Amino acid sequence: MLDTLLPILIFVALALAAIGAWRRIRLWRQGRPSPVPFFRGLAAVPRRYLVDLHHVVARDKVMSNTHVATAGGFVLAAxxxxxxxxxxxxxxxxxWPLLAASAVMFGGSLFVMRRRRNPPARLSRGPWMRLPWSLMAFSLGVLLATLPTVGILPQDAGSWVLAATLTLLVAWGIAELFLGMTWGGPMKHAFAGALHLAFHRRPERFSSRSGGEGRSTGLKALDLDDEQAPLGVQTPSDFTWNQLLGFDACVQCGRCEAVCPAFAAGQPLNPKKLIQDMVVGMAGGTDAGYHGSPYPDRPIGEHRGDPQGPIVAQAGQTLVDADTLWSCTTCRACVEECPMMIEHVDAIVDMRRFLTLEQGSTPNKGAEVIDNLIATDNPGGFDPGSRMHWAADLDLSLMRDVGQAEVLLWLGDGVFDMRNQRTLRALIKVLRAARVDFAVLGDEERDSGDVxxxxxxxxxxxxxxxxxxxxxxxxxFQRIVTCDPHSFHVLRNEYGELGGHYTVSHHSTYIAELYDAGRLQFTSWKRGTVTYHDPCYLGRYNGEYEAPRHVLKALGIDVAEMTRSGHRSRCCGGGGAAAITDIPGKQRIPDMRMNDVRETGADLVAVGCPQCTAMLEGVVDSPADVRDIAEFAADALVVESSSDAVPPTVSDNASSSQEVVS
Structure with missing residues (x-):
């Protein structure tokens, strides 16, 4: 009886799954065109899945092994x-291989069952709670149905009741696993996820052998000369089709939710919910079927959308509230943690572009900052001619006077902030101690455009x-050096599309290079315990985690690491213009970060970003003082001259006598 029922069941399910796939693809194709390397992308899927995707999944060893057993067993068994x-x-x-694959899958499903017995808050419930049972039903049904095939049981063993039971088990599993991949359900991510890896909007994110470079974080430019191109995203169909595909690949694991600083602060943003809202908008309907954590203080079931309708409505029901988009700090923690490699930040900025460019509805001080940038080339609205007033006593070389230099020092808009001027002075002191040939643009420098x-x-x-x-x-010049990770990122990764290609270094990286080259000497630091805060735009955006720590180590500092450090560092709350839009929550993000500092018992926080300095120093009852890496280095310098008035050049024959500057 099984010999008759199973083939019918299998091929009916495959036919229905194919119809579902066609329907699903039509949903994605509502988006705008986006050229992709079709066959090369498909060929790269195995490596992108086994290497790039599992590099993220493997951060949780138990779930990584569970996924290998369950997903790998299912693919082979199917x-x-x-x-x-x-x-x-x-x-x-x-x-025999089918028997083994089914057994491995069954073992994996037991771990999934254990995971779902008391799931963490970040995991979605609802249909996901039945997934372990469906996995077990499929694997157990196939396993038992295969026993007669390999001769463990006779071919005519059992009754029609047993055959019907096994068929029902297999049918249950097939309905969830085969049909669910294309018609919708917990397994939808398997079908959409595989194609998302093939046709990813940022193929550069994958390893070189998978057709990429391993990192891609710069925002993509709008073609402002194309009158037909939308200025940002107003409706779900304004996204590119492979962006819609990426949203559909979400596995609702909630890793993004767990690391989102805005969500933790009680602001109305949950990156997982946002992606699911985009799926709702793509298909049409409401968010009533969502079974995960809502946006803080925003109930489920009140949001509605459709492919051609506005995502953020100015009146009536809306798919997403504007405050949700403006809560994002663009820290990229969600993207870093997403095992499906979904680009949350791209989507948020695309939607912000429409609100700003088409509706002019940037909240709080956003409009004022933009007006200042247009009128004065800096967000504070300061007189552009006053950009170098703070350095009147430093006798800095200007590029318009010298024409060329080893290093172009990009000062950034921190020149208008008295606190950041201390950092810049410290950096200049370090550069002069190392006899670096550097110059600045002076009044010719404008805001980098990051804000x-x-x-x-x-x-x-x-x-x-x-x-x-x-x-x-x-x-x-040979390279640009800056102490602002935001300017560093924009100059390095986002000017290229507009024709500006430069070698750009963060000041911590350059100081580390100077020290390794023997051009700097430091005394040992003996003034308290130090922890280090990783800036998002230096770490997650550009992969630089070691250089700042290397500089601190050169000073004899043993860094007391925070629990959330490195690629999981908590944002200071100042990125993505979040300090300007200032969406309220239950607590402030910098307060949470300083609580992380408090847990280390550190007396000092080393930072490498003027935004981070401003945000962390703004915390009331701070447990530690905040200092930039350049300030640490400048305070511990062993230099050859006591005078910093005249910048030394490589050819200077200054006195070789040394003194310790503290």
Whole structure:
């Protein structure tokens, strides 16, 4: 009886799954065109899955092994089941591997069952709670149905009742696993996820052998000359089709939710819920079927959307509230943790672009900052001619006077902030101690455009960037060095699309290089316990975690690491113009970060970003003082001259007598 029922069941399920796949693809194709390398992308899927995706999944060893057993067992069992029970091919030979694959899958499903017995808050419930049972039903049904095939049981063993029971078990599993992949359900991520890996919007994120470079974090530029191209995303169908595909690949694991600083602070953002809302908008309907954590203080069931309808409605029911989009700090923690490699930040900025460029609805001080950038080339609205007033006593070389230099020191808009001026002075002291040939643009330097771009004003960003590129093209230098990770990121990763290609270093990286080259000497630091806060735009965006720690180690500092450090560092709350839009929550993100500091017992927090300095120093009753890496280095310098008035050059024959500067 099984010989008759199973082939019918298998091929009916495959036909229905194919119809579901066609329907699913039509949903994705509502999005705007996006060219992809079709066959090369498909060929890269195995490596992207086994290497790049599992590199993220493997951060949780237990679930990584569970996923390998369950997913790997299912894929192998499904293929062999079609060959053995569907086509009756090589039953005696392939039956044993099918038996083994089913057994491995069953073992994995037991771990999934254990995980779902008391799931953490970040995991979605609802249909996901039945998934372990479906996995067990499929694997156990196939396993028992294969026993006669390999001769463990006689071919005519059992009654029609047993045959019907096994068929029902297999049918239950097939309904969830085969049909669910394309018609919707917990297994939808398997089908969409595989194609998402093939046609990813950022193929550069994958390892070189998978057709990428291993990192891609710069926002993609809008073509402002194309009158047909939308200025940002107003409706779900304004996303590219492979962005919609990426949203559909979400496995609802909640890893993004667990690391989101805005969600932890009680602001109305949950990156997992946001992605699921995009899926709702793509298909049409409400969020009533969502079974995970809601946006803080925003109930489930009140949001509705459709492919052609506005995502953020100005009146009536909306798919997403504007405050949800403006809560994001663009820290990229969600993207870093996502095992499906979904690009949450890209989607949020795309939607911000429409709100800013088309509706002019940037909240709080956002509009004022944009007006300042347009009028004065800096977000604070300061007189551009006053950019170098703070350095009147430093006799800095200007590029317009010297024409070329080894290093172009990019000062950033921290020049208008008295606290950051201390950092810049410390960095200049270090550069002069190392006899670096450097110069600055002075009044020719404009804001890098980072704030404008994160606020969604792509036009102002491109205007600033193009003018900066035109200025830089007049001079010769080997590299740009800056103490601002936001400027560092934009200059290094986002000016390229507009024609500006430069070698850019964060000041911590450059100081580490100078020390390793023997151009700097330090005394040992003996002034308390130090912890280090990783800036998002230096760490997660650009992969630089070691250089700042290397500098601190050179000073004899044994860093007391916070629990959330490195690629899991908690954001300071100042990125993505979040300090400007200032969406309220239950607590402040920098307060949470300083609580992380308090847990280490550190007296000092080493930072490498003016935004981080401002946010962390703004915490009331701070448990530790905040100092930039450059300040640590400058305070521990062993230099060859007591005078910093005249910048030494490589050819200087200054006195070789040394003194300790403390």
């Amino acid at each position: 293929v062999l089941m079609i060959l053995v029970h569907g086509l009756n091919l090589a039953e005696g030979v392939l039956g 404008a771009r994160r606020l969604g004003d792509e036009a102002t960003f491109q205007s600033l960037a193009k003018r900066n590129i035109a200025t830089l093209s007049q001079y010769r």
